[in-house]
Amino acid sequence: MPVAILAHDRQPATIPLPAAPRGGSTSRAGPEAPPVERAEITSGLLRGSACLSPKYFYDQRGSELFEAITRLPEYYPTRTERAVLLRHAGAIAQTVGTHGVVIEPGAGSCDKARVLCRLLRARQYVAIDISADYLQGAVARLRAALPGLDAWAVGGDITAGMQLPPGIAARDRLVFYPGSSIGNFDPPAALALLQRMHELAAGEGGGILIGIDLPKDVAVLQAAYDDAAGVTAEFNRNILAHVNRLIGADFDPRQWRHEAFFNTAESRIEMHLAACGPQRVRWHGGERDFAGGERIHTENSYKYPLPVFMDMLARAGFHAPQAWTDKRGWYALVHARA
Numbered sequence: 001m002p003v004a005i006l007a008h009d010r011q012p013a014t015i016p017l018p019a020a021p022r023g024g025s026t027s028r029a030g031p032e033a034p035p036v037e038r039a040e041i042t043s044g045l046l047r048g049s050a051c052l053s054p055k056y057f058y059d060q061r062g063s064e065l066f067e068a069i070t071r072l073p074e075y076y077p078t079r080t081e082r083a084v085l086l087r088h089a090g091a092i093a094q095t096v097g098t099h100g101v102v103i104e105p106g107a108g109s110c111d112k113a114r115v116l117c118r119l120l121r122a123r124q125y126v127a128i129d130i131s132a133d134y135l136q137g138a139v140a141r142l143r144a145a146l147p148g149l150d151a152w153a154v155g156g157d158i159t160a161g162m163q164l165p166p167g168i169a170a171r172d173r174l175v176f177y178p179g180s181s182i183g184n185f186d187p188p189a190a191l192a193l194l195q196r197m198h199e200l201a202a203g204e205g206g207g208i209l210i211g212i213d214l215p216k217d218v219a220v221l222q223a224a225y226d227d228a229a230g231v232t233a234e235f236n237r238n239i240l241a242h243v244n245r246l247i248g249a250d251f252d253p254r255q256w257r258h259e260a261f262f263n264t265a266e267s268r269i270e271m272h273l274a275a276c277g278p279q280r281v282r283w284h285g286g287e288r289d290f291a292g293g294e295r296i297h298t299e300n301s302y303k304y305p306l307p308v309f310m311d312m313l314a315r316a317g318f319h320a321p322q323a324w325t326d327k328r329g330w331y332a333l334v335h336a337r338a
Contacts, residue, residue, distance in 0.1 A: 031284050033246035041247050042286055050288070051297040052239055054184050055130050055157060058108075059242040063134040065235040067109055072231060074223040077180055080331040081211050085115060088324040088333070093119050095322055095335055096209060100172030103200055104128065105158040110138040112178045114145055116209070120174070124150040126164055130157050159193065162200060172205040180213035180331070183268070183302040187312070190302070194316035201338040208318060209335045215303045216330050218262045225260040225269050225301070233258030236271055239298055249283035259295070271299040306332055 031038055044051045057066070070078035085092065098121045104113050107127035117125050125142070129135040132155025139153035152165050175197040182190050197208055225232055236258045240251035256273040263270050272295040280289050304312075309332075310321050318336035325332045 031246060031248040038247045038284075041243060042283065045281075045283075045288055045296070046286070049297060050290075050295070052243065054239075054299040055159065056239050056242050056246070057235065057298070058129070058131040058134075059238070059245075060131060060134050062235060062238045062242060063108060063131045065231065065238060068231050069227070069235060072227050072229065074227045075232075076220065076224055077211075077213055077331060080326050081112070081178055081180075081333065082115070084324055084326050084331060084333050085112075085119075087326070089119055092209070092324065092333070092335065096120060096174055096207065097172065097205060099123055100174055100205065101126070101169050102174050102176050103162075103164070103168075104176045104178075105162060105197070106130075106177065106179075106181050107135060107138065108179075110135075110142045113176060114142055116176055117142075117146055117149055122149060122174075124152075124168055126152045126154060126168060128154045128156055128158055128162055130155070132156075158196075159189070162196065164200070170203045173201045173203060174206070175201045175208045175210075177208065178211040178333075180211050180301070182210060183213055183304070184299060185302075186300065187302070191312055191316055194312065194318070198317040198338050202317075203338075206338040207335060208313070208338065209333060212306075212309050212332050212334060213301070213303050214325070214330055214332055215267060215305060216328075218264075220330075221262050221269055221303070222260060225271060226258070230258075232260070232271075236260075236273060236298055240273070247283045249281060251281055252279075255279060256296075266300075267303050267305075269299075269301040269303070270297065271301075272297050306334075309334065 041052065069075050100120065100122060101124040102113060102117055102122045103126045105128045107113060107129045110127055113125060113127065127135055127139050135153045135155060139151050143149065143151050154165065156162065185193055201207055237253040237256055240253040240256060243249055244251050255276045257276055259272045259274050261270060274293055274295050275290040277292045280287060306323055313321055313336045318338055321334055321336040323332045323334045
């Protein structure tokens with residue numbers, strides 16, 4: 001039973017942060033990203049309102065910083081999701097079925113998969129994540145914890161399609177997408193991603209188990225994305241250090257201020273980086289001047305009312321949805337059949 005894993009909601013008083021990389025954060029080293037990825041990043045930086053995809057948060061340090069965020073007292077989604085899984089473990093196992101295949105796009109640390117794979121007595125597990133080095137270590141730890149599990153790590157961008165290793169069973173596949181990560185995509189992109197997940201799970205016995213963050217008091221939401229310790233701010237600024245390496249840019253992350261607020265009209269938290277003063281940023285093949293206070297939009301996190309999200313699942317091809325929530329109605333785990 002997963003009780004021992006799930007019942008550790010008390011958070012440490014201080015959160016140790018991973019060290020920033022030594023030197024080179026503002027250097028003009030050669031770009032590491034392939035041409036298509038460089039084009040995507042530079043196109044976003046050159047837009048009238050500059051933006052970066054949140055997938056670029058997740059280099060090694062970004063992944064470690066996000067794990068630190070999940071332990072913050074203000075950041076309720078991780079512990080609330082665990083509480084929902086613990087509270088409804090029996091019903092979820094009965095609904096989903098056991099001894100199947102768990103596929104987790106954007107797997108990160110694989111901690112939640114450890115709970116779910118044990119609960120479902122899964123035969124196979126496939127973790128997919130853009131931060132391949134971090135993922136390899138996470139899957140190695142998962143194999144050590146669950147030695148009977150056939151576990152795979154696949155490095156890749158889930159927004160560009162998901163390829164499974166050979167030998168993964170075609171039936172009884174459960175796509176597991178926890179953490180309310182679906183909220184990072186605008187609704188059309190979220191629908192397209194759900195459709196790709198439906199393709200993965202479309203064999204006999206397939207389905208999805210997905211976490212969504214529900215609308216709630218704005219003060220609770222804003223604190224979760226702008227914590228008192230500044231961990232989320234450091235996570236946000238780290239995207240610039242990652243972009244420096246990817247496109248050979250010279251951003252100085254220290255010259256950018258973290259901003260997070262709730263956009264009521266769109267029902268989403270927005271995260272931005274605001275220039276602390278006028279500055280020129282250069283990269284291989286281009287540059288841009290930013291005025292003081294000018295922003296780079298780095299993330300959205302949509303908060304879907306449950307009926308709205310159920311409709312989106314139906315449009316993606318899923319049916320027979322069932323949802324489990326916490327006592328406060330802050331968060332939901334939703335299962336639907338493919």
